[in-house]
Amino acid sequence: MMNWIWAGIAIVGITWGLITGQQAALSQGVLQGAIDAVGLCVKLAGGFALWSGLLAILEKGGAMESLAKAAEPLLRRLFPGTGLKARQSIAMNMTANLLGLGNAATPQGLEAMRRMGAESSVNESNGAATDAMCVFLVINASSIQLFPTTVIAMRAAAGSASPASIVTATLVSSGISTLAGIAACVILRNVFWRRRA
């Protein structure tokens, strides 16, 4: 699937750009995108290291186990077939997302995916995502956030009379979109992507 999407993006973008005569913007843009990616990675690396380090202290102290234990009944229903280790990472990722600590959420999310991958037989099933992985990704992609910090900062910079006035609406709409995503997972799974067991 990713192979097709990636190739499709290139084909559509390049064809469209050539038809509209944007070849200069294309050659400039593609290289700039690659440079931006490295810059972004360097920017992410500092935050990743800091947050992973801090969370490692919590993990060593046993806080993550208690957190995961508290969220266990919910997580077990949402992510069937995952192990305790994976669910601990999931719990940390979701907590960090809620607090708006995106830099802390991503390394934990990656760790959760790695653990889910190690637990399931991804390689035997020809690299197919498990149901738990799909639900986890959809929840991450529709991000429930208590504090949309970047947007509030941008509104303040643009001279808004009440920069934080969008917080409630953001919470409501991201909550609705997360629920819709979970529902979509359940429906799509049962209708189109039945697993040949």
Add this chain to the structure above:
Amino acid sequence: MTDLVLPLFILGVVVYGLIRRVGVYDAFLEGATQGLRSAVNVLPCLVGMLSFIALLVRSGALGAFAGWCAPALRLLGIPEGALPVLMVRPFSGSAALAMLEETFRRYGPDSVEGRAASVMMGSSETIFYTLPLYFAAAKVRRSRYAIPAALIAWLVGGVAAAWALRL
């Protein structure tokens, strides 16, 4: 508010570690090593996606696509001025921020368009960055229904954003 969350969180973590008799600095270094490793691991995927998405943005294809979708989205109650942010959001966070800035400049941050665009920006993630990134971590090659489900969540979120502001 957020300026308080971060320092307090760090303070809490350090004090908690000391109370639980964790070797705080050693544990930090161990975790930081892992964090750096995951940053390096995702770099190839970032380069692949960001460079190709730049093709989509720079060629104008994304803008044209947004134009085609406009009539349908207007029926759903999404103001036209907020469309660029909504359309670009799944592909690129930084491009969506640029669109949000543009929306503020044209309509003002407290206009219907500006507010709707703000909520859309804050209530969704960059799907075509998050998914490949996470799937790469688990060495998954077939994503099954993850992308359609995420797109459904994104669309419902966009409509909900326009409606939530009217409450």
